[in-house]
Amino acid sequence: MVKLIECVPNYSEGRREDVIEAIVKPFKETKGCYLLDYRADKDHNRLVVSLVGEPDALGKALVESAEVAIKNIDLNKHEGAHPRIGAVDVIPFVPLRNITMEECVEFSRKFAEDFHRRTSVPVYFYEESALRPERRNLEVIRKGQFEVLKEEISKPERYPDIGSPEIHPTAGATVIGARKFLVAFNVNLHTNDVNIAKAIARAIRSSSGGFSAVKAIGLELKEKNMAQVSMNIVDYEKNALYRVLELIKCEAKRWGVSVAETEVYGMVPAEALLQSTSYYMQISHFDPNQVIELRLLDLLGRD
Template sequence: MAKRLIECVPNFSEGRRKDVIESIVAPFKATKGCYLFDYRADEDHNRLVVSLVGEPEAIGDALVEAALTARDAIDMNAHQGGHPRIGAVDVIPFTPISNITMEECVTLSHDFGRRYQAETAIPVYFYEEAALRPERQRLEVIRKGQYEVLKDEARTNPDRHPDLGGPGLHPTAGATVIGARKFLVAFNVNLATKDVNVAKEIANAVRASKGGFCHVKGIGLALEERGLVQVSMNIVDYEKNALYRVLETIRMEAARWGVSVVETEIYGMVPAAAVLDSAAYYMQVAGFDPKQVIELKLLEMMGDDDR
Protein backbone atom coordinates (compact mmCIF):
# COMPACT_ATOMS: atom_id res chain seq x y z
CA MET A 1 0.00 0.00 0.00
CA ALA A 2 1.26 3.46 -0.93
CA LYS A 3 2.34 5.61 1.99
CA ARG A 4 0.29 8.62 3.01
CA LEU A 5 2.49 11.69 3.08
CA ILE A 6 1.79 15.08 4.59
CA GLU A 7 3.71 18.29 5.08
CA CYS A 8 3.72 19.87 8.52
CA VAL A 9 5.27 23.24 9.41
CA PRO A 10 5.09 23.70 13.20
CA ASN A 11 6.08 27.11 14.55
CA PHE A 12 7.62 27.48 18.01
CA SER A 13 8.04 30.70 20.00
CA GLU A 14 11.82 30.38 20.40
CA GLY A 15 14.41 31.86 18.09
CA ARG A 16 17.30 32.82 20.37
CA ARG A 17 18.39 29.99 22.66
CA LYS A 18 20.28 27.49 20.51
CA ASP A 19 20.17 24.71 23.11
CA VAL A 20 16.37 24.93 23.36
CA ILE A 21 16.03 25.02 19.57
CA GLU A 22 18.13 21.87 19.17
CA SER A 23 16.15 20.11 21.90
CA ILE A 24 12.88 20.95 20.15
CA VAL A 25 14.00 19.65 16.75
CA ALA A 26 15.68 16.51 18.13
CA PRO A 27 12.52 14.32 17.92
CA PHE A 28 12.06 15.28 14.26
CA LYS A 29 15.57 14.01 13.52
CA ALA A 30 15.15 10.79 15.47
CA THR A 31 11.63 9.59 14.59
CA LYS A 32 11.40 7.02 11.80
CA GLY A 33 8.96 8.06 9.10
CA CYS A 34 9.33 11.76 9.96
CA TYR A 35 11.69 13.67 7.67
CA LEU A 36 13.12 17.00 8.78
CA PHE A 37 13.55 19.10 5.64
CA ASP A 38 14.44 22.45 7.18
CA TYR A 39 14.41 24.46 10.39
CA ARG A 40 15.15 28.15 10.81
CA ALA A 41 15.23 30.36 13.88
CA ASP A 42 14.90 34.14 13.70
CA GLU A 43 16.08 36.24 16.65
CA ASP A 44 14.01 39.32 15.77
CA HIS A 45 10.85 37.26 15.36
CA ASN A 46 11.96 35.04 18.28
CA ARG A 47 10.47 32.15 16.39
CA LEU A 48 11.45 28.72 15.09
CA VAL A 49 9.89 27.40 11.87
CA VAL A 50 10.28 23.67 11.16
CA SER A 51 9.46 21.97 7.85
CA LEU A 52 8.54 18.28 7.98
CA VAL A 53 7.33 15.69 5.51
CA GLY A 54 6.32 12.15 6.39
CA GLU A 55 3.67 9.75 7.53
CA PRO A 56 0.95 11.25 9.74
CA GLU A 57 1.49 8.86 12.64
CA ALA A 58 5.25 9.42 12.78
CA ILE A 59 4.91 13.19 12.52
CA GLY A 60 2.29 13.13 15.28
CA ASP A 61 4.57 11.19 17.62
CA ALA A 62 7.47 13.59 17.02
CA LEU A 63 5.25 16.65 17.42
CA VAL A 64 4.04 15.60 20.85
CA GLU A 65 7.60 14.96 22.05
CA ALA A 66 8.80 18.32 20.67
CA ALA A 67 5.81 20.10 22.18
CA LEU A 68 6.56 18.75 25.64
CA THR A 69 10.09 20.14 25.35
CA ALA A 70 8.81 23.53 24.18
CA ARG A 71 6.15 23.63 26.89
CA ASP A 72 8.71 23.13 29.64
CA ALA A 73 11.33 25.49 28.17
CA ILE A 74 9.28 28.49 26.97
CA ASP A 75 7.41 30.85 29.30
CA MET A 76 5.05 33.00 27.27
CA ASN A 77 4.77 35.47 30.14
CA ALA A 78 8.39 36.44 29.49
CA HIS A 79 8.44 35.94 25.71
CA GLN A 80 9.08 38.91 23.43
CA GLY A 81 9.43 38.95 19.67
CA GLY A 82 8.27 40.60 16.50
CA HIS A 83 5.97 37.84 15.25
CA PRO A 84 2.36 37.47 16.48
CA ARG A 85 1.96 34.44 18.76
CA ILE A 86 -0.27 32.88 21.40
CA GLY A 87 1.73 29.88 22.54
CA ALA A 88 5.07 28.16 23.02
CA VAL A 89 3.98 25.83 20.22
CA ASP A 90 2.15 28.48 18.25
CA VAL A 91 0.73 26.73 15.21
CA ILE A 92 0.71 23.22 13.70
CA PRO A 93 -0.65 23.00 10.14
CA PHE A 94 -1.10 19.78 8.14
CA THR A 95 -1.00 19.84 4.33
CA PRO A 96 -1.79 16.84 2.08
CA ILE A 97 0.99 15.72 -0.28
CA SER A 98 0.20 12.22 -1.57
CA ASN A 99 -2.38 9.49 -0.99
CA ILE A 100 -4.27 11.68 1.46
CA THR A 101 -7.02 14.23 0.89
CA MET A 102 -7.68 17.59 2.48
CA GLU A 103 -10.74 16.08 4.16
CA GLU A 104 -8.53 13.38 5.69
CA CYS A 105 -6.11 16.06 6.88
CA VAL A 106 -9.03 17.78 8.61
CA THR A 107 -9.84 14.53 10.41
CA LEU A 108 -6.15 14.12 11.21
CA SER A 109 -6.08 17.65 12.69
CA HIS A 110 -9.03 16.92 14.98
CA ASP A 111 -7.73 13.51 16.08
CA PHE A 112 -4.23 14.84 16.67
CA GLY A 113 -5.59 17.90 18.48
CA ARG A 114 -7.37 15.69 21.01
CA ARG A 115 -4.23 13.61 21.59
CA TYR A 116 -2.06 16.73 21.77
CA GLN A 117 -4.23 18.44 24.38
CA ALA A 118 -4.51 15.28 26.47
CA GLU A 119 -0.75 14.64 26.53
CA THR A 120 0.55 18.20 26.85
CA ALA A 121 -2.29 19.96 28.75
CA ILE A 122 -2.01 22.81 26.23
CA PRO A 123 -5.40 24.09 24.99
CA VAL A 124 -6.09 23.90 21.26
CA TYR A 125 -7.81 26.09 18.67
CA PHE A 126 -8.66 24.64 15.24
CA TYR A 127 -8.18 26.82 12.14
CA GLU A 128 -8.33 26.96 8.33
CA GLU A 129 -10.08 23.88 6.87
CA ALA A 130 -10.27 22.27 10.33
CA ALA A 131 -11.98 25.25 12.01
CA LEU A 132 -15.02 24.39 14.13
CA ARG A 133 -16.28 27.98 13.89
CA PRO A 134 -16.35 29.94 10.60
CA GLU A 135 -14.58 32.96 12.09
CA ARG A 136 -11.71 30.78 13.27
CA GLN A 137 -10.70 29.82 9.75
CA ARG A 138 -8.46 32.90 9.84
CA LEU A 139 -5.43 32.57 12.08
CA GLU A 140 -5.31 36.30 12.76
CA VAL A 141 -8.78 36.15 14.33
CA ILE A 142 -7.63 33.53 16.84
CA ARG A 143 -4.42 35.48 17.53
CA LYS A 144 -6.12 38.86 18.02
CA GLY A 145 -4.37 40.67 20.88
CA GLN A 146 -1.74 37.92 21.01
CA TYR A 147 -0.91 35.98 24.17
CA GLU A 148 -1.09 39.01 26.44
CA VAL A 149 -4.77 39.62 25.66
CA LEU A 150 -5.86 36.06 24.98
CA LYS A 151 -4.65 34.71 28.33
CA ASP A 152 -7.42 36.74 30.01
CA GLU A 153 -10.11 36.60 27.33
CA ALA A 154 -9.76 32.83 26.86
CA ARG A 155 -10.87 32.52 30.47
CA THR A 156 -13.56 35.22 30.68
CA ASN A 157 -15.04 35.51 27.16
CA PRO A 158 -16.88 32.42 25.83
CA ASP A 159 -16.30 33.59 22.24
CA ARG A 160 -12.57 33.19 22.82
CA HIS A 161 -12.55 29.90 24.74
CA PRO A 162 -10.27 27.26 23.17
CA ASP A 163 -11.89 24.46 21.19
CA LEU A 164 -10.18 21.92 23.45
CA GLY A 165 -8.91 22.27 26.99
CA GLY A 166 -10.52 25.54 28.02
CA PRO A 167 -11.59 27.82 29.37
CA GLY A 168 -8.27 29.59 29.81
CA LEU A 169 -4.78 28.84 28.55
CA HIS A 170 -1.82 26.90 29.87
CA PRO A 171 -0.23 29.15 32.52
CA THR A 172 3.14 29.35 30.73
CA ALA A 173 2.74 27.66 27.32
CA GLY A 174 -0.41 29.47 26.18
CA ALA A 175 -2.33 27.68 23.43
CA THR A 176 -1.67 25.97 20.10
CA VAL A 177 -3.53 26.46 16.82
CA ILE A 178 -3.90 23.24 14.80
CA GLY A 179 -5.41 22.83 11.36
CA ALA A 180 -5.31 21.71 7.74
CA ARG A 181 -4.44 24.01 4.84
CA LYS A 182 -2.96 24.28 1.37
CA PHE A 183 0.74 24.92 0.80
CA LEU A 184 1.77 28.29 2.23
CA VAL A 185 4.80 30.35 1.26
CA ALA A 186 6.36 32.42 4.05
CA PHE A 187 7.74 35.35 2.07
CA ASN A 188 9.52 38.35 3.62
CA VAL A 189 10.73 41.55 2.01
CA ASN A 190 13.41 43.56 3.85
CA LEU A 191 13.57 47.32 3.30
CA ALA A 192 16.44 49.80 3.69
CA THR A 193 14.98 51.96 6.44
CA LYS A 194 14.62 51.92 10.23
CA ASP A 195 11.14 53.44 10.07
CA VAL A 196 8.82 50.55 10.92
CA ASN A 197 5.81 52.64 9.93
CA VAL A 198 6.89 52.30 6.30
CA ALA A 199 6.74 48.51 6.57
CA LYS A 200 3.37 48.68 8.33
CA GLU A 201 1.88 50.94 5.66
CA ILE A 202 3.13 48.66 2.89
CA ALA A 203 1.83 45.57 4.69
CA ASN A 204 -1.59 47.24 4.80
CA ALA A 205 -1.37 47.88 1.05
CA VAL A 206 -0.72 44.23 0.12
CA ARG A 207 -2.67 42.16 2.62
CA ALA A 208 -6.15 40.88 1.91
CA SER A 209 -7.81 42.25 5.06
CA LYS A 210 -6.96 45.82 3.98
CA GLY A 211 -7.99 45.44 0.35
CA GLY A 212 -4.71 44.16 -1.07
CA PHE A 213 -3.99 40.76 -2.63
CA CYS A 214 -6.74 38.27 -1.92
CA HIS A 215 -4.46 35.49 -0.61
CA VAL A 216 -1.80 37.51 1.23
CA LYS A 217 -1.46 38.06 4.97
CA GLY A 218 1.15 40.56 6.08
CA ILE A 219 2.55 42.64 8.92
CA GLY A 220 5.31 45.23 9.23
CA LEU A 221 8.18 44.50 11.62
CA ALA A 222 11.40 46.14 12.75
CA LEU A 223 14.60 44.09 12.34
CA GLU A 224 16.41 45.97 15.05
CA GLU A 225 19.58 43.87 14.97
CA ARG A 226 20.06 44.73 11.29
CA GLY A 227 18.76 48.30 11.19
CA LEU A 228 16.09 47.32 8.65
CA VAL A 229 12.33 46.81 8.53
CA GLN A 230 10.43 43.89 7.07
CA VAL A 231 7.14 43.23 5.35
CA SER A 232 6.52 39.71 6.65
CA MET A 233 3.91 37.77 4.68
CA ASN A 234 2.17 34.47 4.27
CA ILE A 235 1.16 33.78 0.68
CA VAL A 236 -1.66 31.32 1.25
CA ASP A 237 -2.29 30.61 -2.45
CA TYR A 238 0.85 31.19 -4.54
CA GLU A 239 -0.94 30.11 -7.73
CA LYS A 240 -3.32 33.07 -7.47
CA ASN A 241 -0.90 35.61 -5.96
CA ALA A 242 2.51 35.15 -7.61
CA LEU A 243 5.55 36.10 -5.54
CA TYR A 244 6.90 38.45 -8.22
CA ARG A 245 3.61 40.35 -8.34
CA VAL A 246 3.60 40.86 -4.58
CA LEU A 247 7.27 41.87 -4.58
CA GLU A 248 6.88 44.41 -7.39
CA THR A 249 3.92 45.99 -5.61
CA ILE A 250 6.01 46.33 -2.44
CA ARG A 251 8.89 47.80 -4.47
CA MET A 252 6.52 50.36 -6.00
CA GLU A 253 4.97 51.28 -2.65
CA ALA A 254 8.41 51.58 -0.99
CA ALA A 255 9.54 54.01 -3.67
CA ARG A 256 6.96 56.48 -2.40
CA TRP A 257 9.09 56.86 0.74
CA GLY A 258 12.37 56.78 -1.16
CA VAL A 259 13.06 53.32 0.27
CA SER A 260 14.62 50.40 -1.60
CA VAL A 261 14.27 46.64 -1.26
CA VAL A 262 17.43 45.15 0.28
CA GLU A 263 16.55 41.48 -0.13
CA THR A 264 13.76 38.95 0.12
CA GLU A 265 13.50 35.78 2.22
CA ILE A 266 11.62 32.56 1.74
CA TYR A 267 11.21 31.01 5.16
CA GLY A 268 11.08 27.24 5.18
CA MET A 269 10.22 25.07 2.18
CA VAL A 270 8.56 26.31 -1.01
CA PRO A 271 6.93 24.57 -4.00
CA ALA A 272 9.13 24.70 -7.09
CA ALA A 273 6.33 26.24 -9.14
CA ALA A 274 6.20 29.29 -6.86
CA VAL A 275 9.88 30.10 -7.52
CA LEU A 276 9.91 29.12 -11.19
CA ASP A 277 6.95 31.37 -11.90
CA SER A 278 8.88 34.38 -10.63
CA ALA A 279 12.12 33.31 -12.31
CA ALA A 280 10.34 33.11 -15.66
CA TYR A 281 8.85 36.56 -15.10
CA TYR A 282 12.14 38.27 -14.29
CA MET A 283 14.02 36.46 -17.09
CA GLN A 284 11.18 37.26 -19.51
CA VAL A 285 11.06 33.63 -20.65
CA ALA A 286 8.31 33.32 -23.26
CA GLY A 287 5.97 30.35 -22.87
CA PHE A 288 7.96 28.78 -20.05
CA ASP A 289 6.74 25.37 -18.86
CA PRO A 290 8.00 23.89 -15.53
CA LYS A 291 8.38 20.58 -17.37
CA GLN A 292 11.40 22.15 -19.06
CA VAL A 293 13.23 21.82 -15.73
CA ILE A 294 15.06 18.53 -16.01
CA GLU A 295 14.85 17.56 -12.33
CA LEU A 296 11.09 18.10 -12.25
CA LYS A 297 10.61 16.12 -15.45
CA LEU A 298 12.69 13.26 -14.05
CA LEU A 299 10.62 13.20 -10.86
CA GLU A 300 7.44 13.08 -12.93
CA MET A 301 8.76 10.19 -14.99
CA MET A 302 9.87 8.32 -11.88
CA GLY A 303 6.45 8.80 -10.34
CA ASP A 304 4.78 7.36 -13.43
CA ASP A 305 7.00 4.26 -13.36
CA ASP A 306 5.20 1.47 -11.47
CA ARG A 307 8.12 -0.96 -11.60
Protein backbone atom coordinates in the same frame (compact mmCIF):
# COMPACT_ATOMS: atom_id res chain seq x y z
CA MET B 1 0.37 3.57 -0.96
CA VAL B 2 2.24 5.59 1.63
CA LYS B 3 0.36 8.68 2.79
CA LEU B 4 2.54 11.74 3.25
CA ILE B 5 1.70 14.96 5.08
CA GLU B 6 3.76 18.13 5.25
CA CYS B 7 3.79 19.87 8.63
CA VAL B 8 5.29 23.27 9.50
CA PRO B 9 5.14 23.70 13.29
CA ASN B 10 6.05 27.17 14.61
CA TYR B 11 7.60 27.57 18.07
CA SER B 12 8.11 30.75 20.10
CA GLU B 13 11.87 30.30 20.41
CA GLY B 14 14.50 31.70 18.10
CA ARG B 15 17.46 32.58 20.32
CA ARG B 16 18.58 29.70 22.55
CA GLU B 17 20.45 27.17 20.44
CA ASP B 18 20.27 24.39 23.03
CA VAL B 19 16.48 24.67 23.29
CA ILE B 20 16.10 24.80 19.50
CA GLU B 21 18.16 21.64 19.06
CA ALA B 22 16.17 19.87 21.78
CA ILE B 23 12.89 20.83 20.07
CA VAL B 24 13.92 19.40 16.69
CA LYS B 25 15.59 16.27 18.10
CA PRO B 26 12.42 14.08 17.95
CA PHE B 27 12.06 14.87 14.25
CA LYS B 28 15.57 13.59 13.59
CA GLU B 29 15.06 10.37 15.54
CA THR B 30 11.52 9.25 14.65
CA LYS B 31 11.25 6.68 11.87
CA GLY B 32 8.81 7.76 9.16
CA CYS B 33 9.28 11.46 9.98
CA TYR B 34 11.67 13.48 7.82
CA LEU B 35 13.13 16.82 8.89
CA LEU B 36 13.52 18.95 5.77
CA ASP B 37 14.46 22.32 7.23
CA TYR B 38 14.43 24.39 10.42
CA ARG B 39 15.15 28.09 10.79
CA ALA B 40 15.31 30.28 13.87
CA ASP B 41 14.98 34.06 13.70
CA LYS B 42 16.27 36.10 16.63
CA ASP B 43 14.22 39.21 15.83
CA HIS B 44 11.02 37.21 15.44
CA ASN B 45 12.13 34.97 18.34
CA ARG B 46 10.55 32.12 16.43
CA LEU B 47 11.49 28.69 15.12
CA VAL B 48 9.88 27.36 11.93
CA VAL B 49 10.31 23.66 11.17
CA SER B 50 9.47 21.90 7.89
CA LEU B 51 8.61 18.21 8.09
CA VAL B 52 7.25 15.47 5.87
CA GLY B 53 6.06 12.15 7.14
CA GLU B 54 3.48 9.45 7.55
CA PRO B 55 0.59 10.54 9.81
CA ASP B 56 1.33 8.33 12.84
CA ALA B 57 5.06 9.11 12.81
CA LEU B 58 4.41 12.83 12.48
CA GLY B 59 1.96 12.81 15.36
CA LYS B 60 4.36 10.96 17.66
CA ALA B 61 7.31 13.26 16.90
CA LEU B 62 5.21 16.43 17.17
CA VAL B 63 3.90 15.60 20.64
CA GLU B 64 7.41 14.74 21.88
CA SER B 65 8.74 18.00 20.43
CA ALA B 66 5.87 19.98 21.94
CA GLU B 67 6.60 18.58 25.39
CA VAL B 68 10.19 19.86 25.09
CA ALA B 69 9.04 23.30 23.94
CA ILE B 70 6.45 23.62 26.70
CA LYS B 71 9.00 22.66 29.33
CA ASN B 72 11.50 25.29 28.14
CA ILE B 73 9.42 28.27 26.92
CA ASP B 74 7.66 30.71 29.23
CA LEU B 75 5.56 33.19 27.27
CA ASN B 76 5.40 35.50 30.28
CA LYS B 77 9.10 36.20 29.62
CA HIS B 78 9.01 35.89 25.83
CA GLU B 79 9.73 38.90 23.63
CA GLY B 80 9.82 38.93 19.84
CA ALA B 81 8.51 40.70 16.78
CA HIS B 82 6.25 37.89 15.59
CA PRO B 83 2.68 37.55 16.94
CA ARG B 84 2.11 34.44 19.10
CA ILE B 85 -0.29 32.90 21.60
CA GLY B 86 1.60 29.71 22.35
CA ALA B 87 5.00 28.20 23.07
CA VAL B 88 3.96 25.80 20.32
CA ASP B 89 2.14 28.51 18.41
CA VAL B 90 0.71 26.82 15.33
CA ILE B 91 0.75 23.33 13.82
CA PRO B 92 -0.51 23.16 10.23
CA PHE B 93 -0.95 19.94 8.26
CA VAL B 94 -0.77 20.00 4.45
CA PRO B 95 -1.82 17.05 2.26
CA LEU B 96 1.20 16.09 0.17
CA ARG B 97 0.78 12.65 -1.38
CA ASN B 98 -1.92 9.97 -1.40
CA ILE B 99 -3.99 11.87 1.17
CA THR B 100 -6.91 14.26 0.77
CA MET B 101 -7.60 17.54 2.52
CA GLU B 102 -10.58 15.89 4.23
CA GLU B 103 -8.31 13.18 5.62
CA CYS B 104 -5.88 15.86 6.81
CA VAL B 105 -8.71 17.64 8.62
CA GLU B 106 -9.71 14.40 10.34
CA PHE B 107 -6.10 13.71 11.30
CA SER B 108 -5.60 17.26 12.65
CA ARG B 109 -8.58 16.88 14.97
CA LYS B 110 -7.50 13.48 16.27
CA PHE B 111 -3.97 14.76 16.75
CA ALA B 112 -5.26 17.82 18.64
CA GLU B 113 -7.09 15.59 21.13
CA ASP B 114 -3.87 13.66 21.84
CA PHE B 115 -1.83 16.88 21.96
CA HIS B 116 -4.15 18.38 24.60
CA ARG B 117 -4.28 15.16 26.61
CA ARG B 118 -0.47 15.01 26.76
CA THR B 119 0.24 18.73 27.32
CA SER B 120 -2.89 20.28 28.93
CA VAL B 121 -2.55 23.15 26.40
CA PRO B 122 -5.90 24.39 25.01
CA VAL B 123 -6.33 24.10 21.25
CA TYR B 124 -7.99 26.24 18.58
CA PHE B 125 -8.78 24.86 15.11
CA TYR B 126 -8.14 27.02 12.03
CA GLU B 127 -8.25 26.99 8.22
CA GLU B 128 -9.94 23.83 6.85
CA SER B 129 -10.23 22.34 10.36
CA ALA B 130 -12.05 25.34 11.84
CA LEU B 131 -15.26 24.59 13.74
CA ARG B 132 -16.35 28.24 13.57
CA PRO B 133 -16.20 30.16 10.26
CA GLU B 134 -14.59 33.22 11.86
CA ARG B 135 -11.73 31.06 13.12
CA ARG B 136 -10.54 30.03 9.67
CA ASN B 137 -8.16 32.99 9.81
CA LEU B 138 -5.21 32.62 12.17
CA GLU B 139 -5.06 36.34 12.90
CA VAL B 140 -8.58 36.22 14.39
CA ILE B 141 -7.57 33.53 16.88
CA ARG B 142 -4.27 35.26 17.66
CA LYS B 143 -5.80 38.73 18.18
CA GLY B 144 -4.08 40.48 21.09
CA GLN B 145 -1.56 37.65 21.40
CA PHE B 146 -0.82 35.72 24.59
CA GLU B 147 -1.12 38.76 26.83
CA VAL B 148 -4.73 39.48 25.79
CA LEU B 149 -5.82 35.87 25.37
CA LYS B 150 -4.94 34.96 28.95
CA GLU B 151 -7.46 37.62 30.07
CA GLU B 152 -10.15 36.91 27.43
CA ILE B 153 -10.08 33.10 27.08
CA SER B 154 -12.90 32.89 29.64
CA LYS B 155 -15.21 34.86 27.33
CA PRO B 156 -17.53 32.57 25.29
CA GLU B 157 -16.38 33.99 21.96
CA ARG B 158 -12.78 33.07 22.82
CA TYR B 159 -13.35 29.63 24.34
CA PRO B 160 -10.87 27.10 22.93
CA ASP B 161 -12.15 24.27 20.74
CA ILE B 162 -10.44 21.68 22.94
CA GLY B 163 -9.81 22.14 26.64
CA SER B 164 -11.32 24.26 29.37
CA PRO B 165 -11.39 28.08 28.96
CA GLU B 166 -8.13 28.49 30.85
CA ILE B 167 -4.77 29.43 29.38
CA HIS B 168 -1.76 27.25 30.07
CA PRO B 169 0.15 29.47 32.54
CA THR B 170 3.44 29.44 30.58
CA ALA B 171 2.71 27.79 27.21
CA GLY B 172 -0.48 29.65 26.30
CA ALA B 173 -2.58 27.98 23.61
CA THR B 174 -1.90 26.21 20.31
CA VAL B 175 -3.59 26.58 16.92
CA ILE B 176 -3.92 23.39 14.86
CA GLY B 177 -5.43 22.77 11.44
CA ALA B 178 -5.20 21.54 7.86
CA ARG B 179 -4.48 23.99 5.06
CA LYS B 180 -3.07 24.41 1.57
CA PHE B 181 0.64 24.90 0.99
CA LEU B 182 1.70 28.48 1.75
CA VAL B 183 4.89 30.40 1.06
CA ALA B 184 6.45 32.42 3.87
CA PHE B 185 7.89 35.36 1.96
CA ASN B 186 9.58 38.37 3.58
CA VAL B 187 10.80 41.62 2.05
CA ASN B 188 13.41 43.63 3.95
CA LEU B 189 13.65 47.37 3.34
CA HIS B 190 16.51 49.87 3.30
CA THR B 191 15.04 51.59 6.36
CA ASN B 192 14.56 50.87 10.04
CA ASP B 193 11.26 52.80 10.13
CA VAL B 194 8.75 50.08 10.99
CA ASN B 195 5.86 52.44 10.22
CA ILE B 196 6.81 52.32 6.54
CA ALA B 197 6.75 48.51 6.59
CA LYS B 198 3.36 48.58 8.33
CA ALA B 199 1.96 50.99 5.74
CA ILE B 200 3.16 48.77 2.89
CA ALA B 201 1.73 45.69 4.60
CA ARG B 202 -1.67 47.39 4.81
CA ALA B 203 -1.53 48.18 1.10
CA ILE B 204 -0.87 44.61 -0.03
CA ARG B 205 -2.73 42.32 2.37
CA SER B 206 -6.13 40.84 1.67
CA SER B 207 -7.84 42.16 4.80
CA SER B 208 -7.05 45.75 3.76
CA GLY B 209 -8.11 45.34 0.14
CA GLY B 210 -4.81 44.18 -1.36
CA PHE B 211 -3.96 40.80 -2.86
CA SER B 212 -6.60 38.14 -2.35
CA ALA B 213 -4.32 35.50 -0.82
CA VAL B 214 -1.70 37.55 1.03
CA LYS B 215 -1.37 38.08 4.77
CA ALA B 216 1.16 40.73 5.75
CA ILE B 217 2.47 42.62 8.76
CA GLY B 218 5.26 45.16 9.23
CA LEU B 219 8.05 44.27 11.66
CA GLU B 220 11.26 45.78 12.98
CA LEU B 221 14.47 43.76 12.53
CA LYS B 222 16.78 45.16 15.19
CA GLU B 223 19.65 42.78 14.37
CA LYS B 224 19.69 43.94 10.73
CA ASN B 225 18.65 47.54 11.44
CA MET B 226 15.88 47.13 8.86
CA ALA B 227 12.11 47.07 8.65
CA GLN B 228 10.41 44.02 7.14
CA VAL B 229 7.19 43.28 5.33
CA SER B 230 6.52 39.76 6.58
CA MET B 231 4.03 37.75 4.54
CA ASN B 232 2.25 34.47 4.13
CA ILE B 233 1.27 33.85 0.52
CA VAL B 234 -1.58 31.42 1.13
CA ASP B 235 -2.19 30.71 -2.56
CA TYR B 236 0.87 31.31 -4.75
CA GLU B 237 -1.07 30.32 -7.88
CA LYS B 238 -3.38 33.31 -7.40
CA ASN B 239 -0.72 35.74 -6.19
CA ALA B 240 2.68 35.07 -7.76
CA LEU B 241 5.69 36.17 -5.73
CA TYR B 242 6.89 38.55 -8.46
CA ARG B 243 3.56 40.42 -8.46
CA VAL B 244 3.70 40.86 -4.70
CA LEU B 245 7.32 42.01 -4.82
CA GLU B 246 6.70 44.49 -7.63
CA LEU B 247 3.83 46.13 -5.75
CA ILE B 248 5.97 46.37 -2.61
CA LYS B 249 8.68 48.09 -4.67
CA CYS B 250 6.11 50.60 -5.96
CA GLU B 251 4.74 51.29 -2.48
CA ALA B 252 8.25 51.60 -1.02
CA LYS B 253 9.19 54.13 -3.69
CA ARG B 254 6.41 56.40 -2.43
CA TRP B 255 8.31 56.56 0.87
CA GLY B 256 11.70 57.06 -0.79
CA VAL B 257 12.75 53.56 0.24
CA SER B 258 14.10 50.61 -1.75
CA VAL B 259 14.08 46.84 -1.23
CA ALA B 260 17.26 45.50 0.36
CA GLU B 261 16.60 41.77 0.05
CA THR B 262 13.90 39.13 0.14
CA GLU B 263 13.61 35.91 2.12
CA VAL B 264 11.79 32.65 1.53
CA TYR B 265 11.32 31.10 4.95
CA GLY B 266 11.13 27.33 5.01
CA MET B 267 10.22 25.13 2.08
CA VAL B 268 8.71 26.40 -1.17
CA PRO B 269 7.20 24.68 -4.22
CA ALA B 270 9.44 24.88 -7.29
CA GLU B 271 6.55 26.28 -9.31
CA ALA B 272 6.31 29.31 -7.01
CA LEU B 273 9.92 30.24 -7.78
CA LEU B 274 9.73 29.32 -11.47
CA GLN B 275 6.83 31.74 -11.96
CA SER B 276 9.05 34.60 -10.88
CA THR B 277 12.11 33.29 -12.71
CA SER B 278 10.12 33.20 -15.94
CA TYR B 279 8.83 36.74 -15.34
CA TYR B 280 12.16 38.38 -14.52
CA MET B 281 14.05 36.52 -17.28
CA GLN B 282 11.21 37.28 -19.72
CA ILE B 283 11.08 33.67 -20.93
CA SER B 284 8.34 33.26 -23.51
CA HIS B 285 5.88 30.35 -23.01
CA PHE B 286 7.94 28.77 -20.23
CA ASP B 287 6.76 25.34 -19.04
CA PRO B 288 8.01 23.87 -15.71
CA ASN B 289 8.40 20.55 -17.53
CA GLN B 290 11.40 22.14 -19.24
CA VAL B 291 13.29 21.85 -15.94
CA ILE B 292 15.01 18.50 -16.27
CA GLU B 293 15.18 17.71 -12.55
CA LEU B 294 11.43 18.27 -12.16
CA ARG B 295 10.68 16.16 -15.21
CA LEU B 296 12.84 13.32 -13.90
CA LEU B 297 11.21 13.47 -10.47
CA ASP B 298 7.81 13.31 -12.12
CA LEU B 299 8.81 10.22 -14.10
CA LEU B 300 10.42 8.51 -11.09
CA GLY B 301 7.46 9.28 -8.85
CA ARG B 302 4.81 7.66 -11.03
CA ASP B 303 3.22 4.54 -9.58
